[in-house]
Amino acid sequence: TWAQILHNKYLQSKTLTQVTVRPTDSPFWKGLMRVKTAFFNRTKFIVGDGNNTHFWEDTWLGDTPLALQYPSLYRIVQRREALVATIMQSIPLN
Numbered sequence: 894t895w896a897q898i899l900h901n902k903y904l905q906s907k908t909l910t911q912v913t914v915r916p917t918d919s920p921f922w923k924g925l926m927r928v929k930t931a932f933f934n935r936t937k938f939i940v941g942d943g944n945n946t947h948f949w950e951d952t953w954l955g956d957t958p959l960a961l962q963y964p965s966l967y968r969i970v971q972r973r974e975a976l977v978a979t980i981m982q983s984i985p986l987n
Contacts, residue, residue, distance in 0.1 A: 910950040910958070911974065933958070943978030953977065 914926040949960040960967040
């Protein structure tokens, strides 16, 4: 499908929030990258089990990604691509 082609060519192992436009990208992909911010500003993720939602870069808590809500923390985070499930599993419950 076209979605798989785009995923393999442009995303590879990254998420849509992690990719940036490159000079060699097609005009179609460059157009998608131009509207990416507007898309994410109007979209929220349903967390579910947290295995498909990025803790810092997806909008799942509040109106913007946590990376934008807490830029000072985001700058020092070592694992920016961490999933919600991974972070929540590391928090002790007692």
